[in-house]
Amino acid sequence: MRRVTTIAQVRDAVATARAGGATVALVPTMGALHVGHLALVEEASRRADLVVVSIFVNPAQFDRADDLDGYPRDLDGDEAALASLGDAAPDLVFAPEVAEVYPRPRVTTVTVTGLTDRLCGASRPGHFDGVATVCTKLFSIVQPDLAVFGRKDFQQLQIVRRVVADLDLPVRIVGAPTFREDDGLAMSSRNRRLDATERRAAVALSRALRAGVELARADGGPPDPVRVHDEVAGRLSGAPGVTVDYVEVLDPETLDAPAPPTEPPPSDATRGQGATGTSGAAETGARLLVAVAAHVGPVRLIDNVVIGDVDDEDRLLAATR
């Protein structure tokens, strides 16, 4: 594992590996690495010969100076965590300074419309322009065959997929499952900033999502987005120490409002007769993204589940209480 800080160094190392026939994977991160990040690196190392992890707190995607300033940074700790992966440790850690990535005032921005209007885009103006721009730059710098992103940042994943498709970028985007703490809280670098009381309160996000999945499973048939929304929103808004930013139930591909269910919502008489192993959504092929964001103490947390994606539902149920 080697740390490089310049674009020239990373390009040189990748070119040398490629000349020897190696395939290349990139895992973009902002550091303060946790087990969820490490799982992305393991996924990358299963899929490619040379793995590059970028660690760059990208100022262009922060809409608030205090959030940028307070973002945890721990490059030495990150390198130790990556080294602990042994055979799956990355070959290169690309940790550039801001001036290396943005050496001059930037007049070129990658802007994605539509997909960025909702969810985190609505409450973090300019955030996804910064994400789309830095990802495009990283793809251009590293020129990987594939890049691994977490499904925890579901909107980001869909936006990056769309940038790659629209700009014909020669990189395959891989989405990896959300890793959770023992009580179900989605792992996040921001969790480090929670005190003990806030940390206990933060579990409300995954618990609310769980309630949405359980409702869809109990209902059976195509899930009713309104019922799912009200269940999740009701749970989250009543949770102590939690200030809800949004609860949204959307089409996972377009991030638009979902099509109404093809069958009427279950009556009280039929409710609860759905299959127990999966939600009705899984049986009908209907999929609903349930995405939540909330402030807990100083931190804004996000989480999501795709109802109708059996693996995603099962992982959430297994990881939450």
Ligand code: AMP
């Ligand atoms: P970040 O450093 O927070 O920008 O995240 C870097 C990458 O790690 C992104 O693709 C995130 O979606 C992913 N990631 C962050 N947290 C998790 C998690 N709990 N499980 C899986 N992937 C994650």
